[in-house]
Amino acid sequence: MNNVKTIGILGGGQLGRMLSVAASRLGLKTHIFEPSANPPAGHVADVVTTASYDDEGALKAFAASVDVITFEFENIPTSALDLLESVRPIHPPRAALATSQDRLTEKNFLQDLGLQTAPFADVQNADDLAQAIETIGTPAILKTRQMGYDGKGQARIMSPADADTALADMAGASSILEGFVTFSHEVSVIGARSADGAISCFDPGENVHVNGILRTTTVPAKLTPSQRTDAVLIAARILNALDYVGVMGLELFVTPQGLIVNEIAPRVHNSGHWTQNGCAIDQFEQHIRAVAGWPLGDGSRHSDVTMENLIGDDMDKLPELAKTDAAIHLYGKTDVKAGRKMGHVNHVKKSA
Amino acid sequence: MNNVKTIGILGGGQLGRMLSVAASRLGLKTHIFEPSANPPAGHVADVVTTASYDDEGALKAFAASVDVITFEFENIPTSALDLLESVRPIHPPRAALATSQDRLTEKNFLQDLGLQTAPFADVQNADDLAQAIETIGTPAILKTRQMGYDGKGQARIMSPADADTALADMAGASSILEGFVTFSHEVSVIGARSADGAISCFDPGENVHVNGILRTTTVPAKLTPSQRTDAVLIAARILNALDYVGVMGLELFVTPQGLIVNEIAPRVHNSGHWTQNGCAIDQFEQHIRAVAGWPLGDGSRHSDVTMENLIGDDMDKLPELAKTDAAIHLYGKTDVKAGRKMGHVNHVKKSA
Numbered sequence: 001m002n003n004v005k006t007i008g009i010l011g012g013g014q015l016g017r018m019l020s021v022a023a024s025r026l027g028l029k030t031h032i033f034e035p036s037a038n039p040p041a042g043h044v045a046d047v048v049t050t051a052s053y054d055d056e057g058a059l060k061a062f063a064a065s066v067d068v069i070t071f072e073f074e075n076i077p078t079s080a081l082d083l084l085e086s087v088r089p090i091h092p093p094r095a096a097l098a099t100s101q102d103r104l105t106e107k108n109f110l111q112d113l114g115l116q117t118a119p120f121a122d123v124q125n126a127d128d129l130a131q132a133i134e135t136i137g138t139p140a141i142l143k144t145r146q147m148g149y150d151g152k153g154q155a156r157i158m159s160p161a162d163a164d165t166a167l168a169d170m171a172g173a174s175s176i177l178e179g180f181v182t183f184s185h186e187v188s189v190i191g192a193r194s195a196d197g198a199i200s201c202f203d204p205g206e207n208v209h210v211n212g213i214l215r216t217t218t219v220p221a222k223l224t225p226s227q228r229t230d231a232v233l234i235a236a237r238i239l240n241a242l243d244y245v246g247v248m249g250l251e252l253f254v255t256p257q258g259l260i261v262n263e264i265a266p267r268v269h270n271s272g273h274w275t276q277n278g279c280a281i282d283q284f285e286q287h288i289r290a291v292a293g294w295p296l297g298d299g300s301r302h303s304d305v306t307m308e309n310l311i312g313d314d315m316d317k318l319p320e321l322a323k324t325d326a327a328i329h330l331y332g333k334t335d336v337k338a339g340r341k342m343g344h345v346n347h348v349k350k351s352a
Numbered sequence: 353m354n355n356v357k358t359i360g361i362l363g364g365g366q367l368g369r370m371l372s373v374a375a376s377r378l379g380l381k382t383h384i385f386e387p388s389a390n391p392p393a394g395h396v397a398d399v400v401t402t403a404s405y406d407d408e409g410a411l412k413a414f415a416a417s418v419d420v421i422t423f424e425f426e427n428i429p430t431s432a433l434d435l436l437e438s439v440r441p442i443h444p445p446r447a448a449l450a451t452s453q454d455r456l457t458e459k460n461f462l463q464d465l466g467l468q469t470a471p472f473a474d475v476q477n478a479d480d481l482a483q484a485i486e487t488i489g490t491p492a493i494l495k496t497r498q499m500g501y502d503g504k505g506q507a508r509i510m511s512p513a514d515a516d517t518a519l520a521d522m523a524g525a526s527s528i529l530e531g532f533v534t535f536s537h538e539v540s541v542i543g544a545r546s547a548d549g550a551i552s553c554f555d556p557g558e559n560v561h562v563n564g565i566l567r568t569t570t571v572p573a574k575l576t577p578s579q580r581t582d583a584v585l586i587a588a589r590i591l592n593a594l595d596y597v598g599v600m601g602l603e604l605f606v607t608p609q610g611l612i613v614n615e616i617a618p619r620v621h622n623s624g625h626w627t628q629n630g631c632a633i634d635q636f637e638q639h640i641r642a643v644a645g646w647p648l649g650d651g652s653r654h655s656d657v658t659m660e661n662l663i664g665d666d667m668d669k670l671p672e673l674a675k676t677d678a679a680i681h682l683y684g685k686t687d688v689k690a691g692r693k694m695g696h697v698n699h700v701k702k703s704a
Binding site for chain 1: 353369372373376377378379380381394395396397398629632633641646647649650652654655670671674675676677678679680681682683684685695698700702
């Protein structure tokens with residue numbers, strides 16, 4: 001096909017695991033770089049390097065052993081990326097990482113593209129916060145600019161009196177105040193862009209979160225035809241602006257005033273797991289195709305699906321789930337912990 | 353779920369590779385035992401042992417490291433199986449292997465079950481062959497009782513004059529003469545049986561062979577409703593008779609006189625590869641579920657599919673195929689050789 005034979009993946013969690021499996025379908029090998037021992041992706045990867053992101057020797061050897069590098073999470077130290085990129089190309093591009101790693105940069109980027117976001121303000125200190133609360137109003141939510149996910153690094157401000165506690169929760173980290181958006185529901189677009197600029201988006205999925213963690217994604221999402229078109233156009237505008245190569249997750253709030261961009265994830269995304277049982281080519285293969293320089297595949301949806309995450313003790317339901325017609329996807333994690341994503345199931349809707 | 357965490361797989365080819373991927377979906381690890389270096393299954397397995405089937409130490413260590421043992425090909429030396437089975441259970445059962453490893457045993461087994469086969473006769477020498485040709489007639493086909501696959505170890509006898517050459521082709525191996533069956537087409541049933549005796553069969557697929565090698569399988573197959581029922585009943589009768597656990601491939605000739613059993617393969621089968629893109633649970637996962645003591649999953653068909661093998665130079669078509677909506681499955685084999693199965697593609701038929 002081309003000269004890409006081995007994909008290097010930064011991060012050895014479930015996303016890296018499912019990327020490895022997708023790579024194998026295209027005859028490609030994967031090499032996982034992961035600081036923790038016994039990573040889920042290691043069970044299905046050709047090679048695993050266990051080393052930290054400041055181990056320059058390990059990073060160099062890893063990069064030299066692969067043809068192209070990708071990642072399954074955003075918070076990779078810049079120094080590691082600099083070193084890796086001096087040896088091999090990294091997809092998606094650094095610009096996408098820089099944008100999504102910082103909520104303020106991300107919001108400014110989206111606004112510059114003419115897209116709607118929640119109202120927001122930069123918060124460096126108590127004065128900034130007081131000013132921001134006055135402008136944006138309450139309820140609002142204070143978030144660290146970096147490193148937050150699944151509801152961590154966030155504090156709700158229901159009235160100005162909550163400001164001090166919320167700021168203390170940030171522990172000195174640079175933060176951003178976001179106004180609440182009144183939305184009917186949240187949808188995700190999983191979009192892919194290949195090296196030659198072709199774009200393919202999976203059908204939008206409708207997300208339900210519980211305690212800040214994704215619980216279910218259902219396709220098709222409740223959207224009007226024009227909302228559906230808007231969702232894809234927004235994804236395409238972002239992908240093109242970033243000269244993106246790979247799969248991107250895009251969370252959108254559905255409101256009477258149109259679609260409001262909540263968040264960009266420059267990687268395969270939990271809300272795209274339904275594609276494994278709803279499409280011939282899933283989000284993981286679409287990402288590998290883009291990163292490896294292949295044409296994008298057929299991401300059209302053949303079935304309606306509800307994806308349900310298995311979190312922590314949800315694993316107790318496994319013996320019963322195994323008896324149903326659900327498609328089960330487990331991550332091979334040894335220890336069940338509260339809030340830990342252990343797997344997911346795809347409930348495929350039968351045609352009548 | 354239960355105590356099975358690691359599946360040992362004898363054989364590291366493409367079937368072992370796709371079994372490893374399926375195991376990963378259920379959170380299970382695989383350990384591949386394979387004499388050749390760099391086996392396709394090794395790229396996606398947790399552990400690979402490179403050793404020969406007469407290396408008792410390697411066999412014992414392999415068996416001790418896994419919870420249950422299965423295989424991706426039939427011709428495993430009996431001595432190795434004896435040793436392995438003294439340490440860990442083997443599924444499918446030895447009886448299935450013994451039956452399918454020997455064409456004569458297989459034919460007798462099928463006949464004893466009241467199933468139709470091609471006419472056949474045991475051939476030990478030239479006299480046997482002359483007698484067999486007289487009884488069965490020509491054209492007929494002389495096959496080694498053991499070790500033949502994909503058209504190897506076979507010689508056609510168009511008239512009695514071909515007898516000597518055909519027998520010489522067998523190189524002294526015990527053989528069986530099979531009469532030709534006049535059939536309109538060949539279908540496969542991929543059947544699964546779980547440890548608790550539940551049976552689930554995938555929809556029959558219609559096979560096209562070229563030069564003795566499977567070229568395409570298409571679902572649905574051309575079958576009347578009663579033929580479809582018969583196909584499943586035949587598979588069930590065989591699975592139950594063998595107290596089978598796992599997935600079995602069953603090739604049937606469709607004739608005006610009913611379905612005639614051509615061959616049993618006690619493993620996942622090339623003619624079942626369409627299930628990867630036609631069903632929520634494919635043949636590989638169904639096999640792993642059975643072997644690991646899970647309930648069988650939902651093998652119902654959501655889409656019509658034509659599976660096309662990529663053999664040898666077919667790989668030259670890959671750049672064009674990658675641009676289509678075909679689902680590609682490559683085996684990661686380094687060298688392209690004539691007649692070598694390099695991968696397959698599933699063409700999923702879109703609903704109108």
